[in-house]
Amino acid sequence: MATSQSEKKMKILCLHGFRTSGSFLQKQISKWDPSIFSQFDLDFPDGKYPAGGKSEIEGIFPPPYFEWFQFDNDFTAYTHLEECISYLCEYITTRGPFDGFLGFSQGATLSALLLGYQAQGKTPSKVKSVHFIGAKDWLKEPSEDLATAFDSPLIIRHPQGHTVPRLDEAATQQLRAWATEIFSYNSRILNGENHESEKGEDKVDDEEEAKPEEVPNKIDVTQVQQDGIGIEVNREVEAVNA
Template sequence: MATLVPPRQRHTHFRQLGRTIGVPVPVPGVAMSEGKPPLLRLLCLHGYRQNQRSFHERTGALRKALRGRAELVSVNAPHRVRAPAEHGNRGGRSPGLGLLFCVPAGGAAEPRAWWFSRPEEETFEALEEAARCQGLEQALETVARACAELGPFDGLLGFSQGAALAAIVCALQQRGDARFPFRFAVLIAGFKSRAAPHGRYFREPIAAPSLHVLGESDRVIPAALSRELAAHFREPAVLSHPGGHFVPAAASQRAAYLEFLARF
């Protein structure tokens, strides 16, 4: 990977590693009407302890910034995250599969997870090198079902644990998994899953075009972990910002998103 400009020199930095970007790539069968690029559809995968509704709200600024260029469609992760008081009560557990594609009419929905690094406790720690984990297959099936029932989608947009899942989906697509038809991925505050069973997804470089967005002040997913994930992609684009663990959408970052999306 090329050396990134240090944050003290530039607060926001966007670089295509390995090649110049910014030139729209014509897509067979997609017409450009009146010179306007086609509206892209992105399937959005929220972070741990978030849900479809909360992530929709947290990406409001990004949706506004990309209005007319990209549509963001969020779905729920399949696993319910139990409240701390419930961890000793197995009877309170619910898979919540009926919540996958519905936005609650009011109130906050329960927190969700894509998988657990501690199966016994049904919790997740991004930095934990877990010997085993639980729930990934259900997470992949959720993404596949969304692609089939809500698609087609041009790309994936994942945040935190959702970005880690999106990277695995990219690896599976590269291996010929037809469940995941998309052309690119935007990975925000992403990281390489440290669960031992997931190591097989990163044995070879991932070819999917990718934009990796990282916060230099992120204390939940340190920027170094997002750069580590980017290194597993063949020609990643990297957007760094001075903030923490959130989806950035300021003017300079909007320009970087649009520059990346202009390729599709």
Template sequence: MHFLCLHGHGTSAAVFKTQTATIRYELGKHHTYDFVQGSHPAEMAPGLEAISNPNTQHYCYFQLDSPSDFINALDQLDKYMASEGPFDGVMAFSQGAGLAAMYIVRSHLDGKPPPFRCAVLLAPNHVYDPAAWLEQGVVQLFDVQAHGRPIKIPTALVYGEKDPWKDRSESVVGLCEENRVFVARHSGGHDVPGLVAKDSVPEAVKMIRRVIVMAGDTS
């Protein structure tokens, strides 16, 4: 499978490569990965001192307090998909995972086919209603009661039991079709299993392999 990979706020494509190295190794050599860097400079996220130089530039995909900036990030992702895709799946962390989920949601609301065959969402941020942002300029969580579960593709959702924002991951679980979402909870915090929570890698990889098989890739 060919995966689009989106990093977290205050990291970079290079950092996400390092963070996912163990998972990607365990998944095997028959998958490929395209790491896309955010366009906005950002301060380095805490806890990256061991794998990233604080003096190098770190990035994000959008500013947290700007609805229009978030919509622009979705539009930029649309252009990237058109020029560099197609991608079979998406693997993303934190802000990148929230962006990926929102991209899937927007495709569903627009009546388009899902942009990916499967998703691997690592500690995703909240998913907001793109229509509310675009039409009213307000920040509003996506309303499952009003719109149903918009993420219909097989999805592996991985997050830490000690993550201070694990409620965000739990809320994204509620956006996924019940028989197509597989959750792996690891012993760490707001992290990708591998460099931390190493003992949780097998369970995370098991869930990821499950969604890959469900998506139709049996290699």
């Protein structure tokens, strides 16, 4: 569905994987049909820290490479995670508002954590979601577990591993329909709010912006988890844990 000039695109914060970059994530999803993202304005920042070691995409995609935080071999201890969350909260406050997230691998982990920080301890059952799960992905089991936390999730399976997969026509149609549904729902909500404002009910002046500390209290999200790739598109629903 093409976005008309009268409809505002939904703004999505896109978080790349470990020791890659925002530009690389942009290249990764470029293999998908562009119509899937026609309703969205995508923002691709680089990670907070320069890569502290060899990147798996060296020789495939040019540097520089970045990482959001660090971890041990068992994924039981993390370094600079709190600093990264604070950095992203500030980024969202200053560059937003954002309607949702898209993340791959480490970026998807951060997307889920950001939802948790904003959710105030609630469960994610109210969040509409779509999950991409690879048959050969080493994170297949946690991806399956994550999907069970959502109410009636759409799961798109593919035969590949820990990667952003190429989508066949059936998967493309499913994802395009999902994106269109989310965008249409958001547009109806916005039109309803505008209608209320026209009647003078709950009208807020343009100059009265939310204070930074108030921004995380509500988030409208749709989560997509794909072997560590996640797209989270805001909806007018209460924030939930991921």
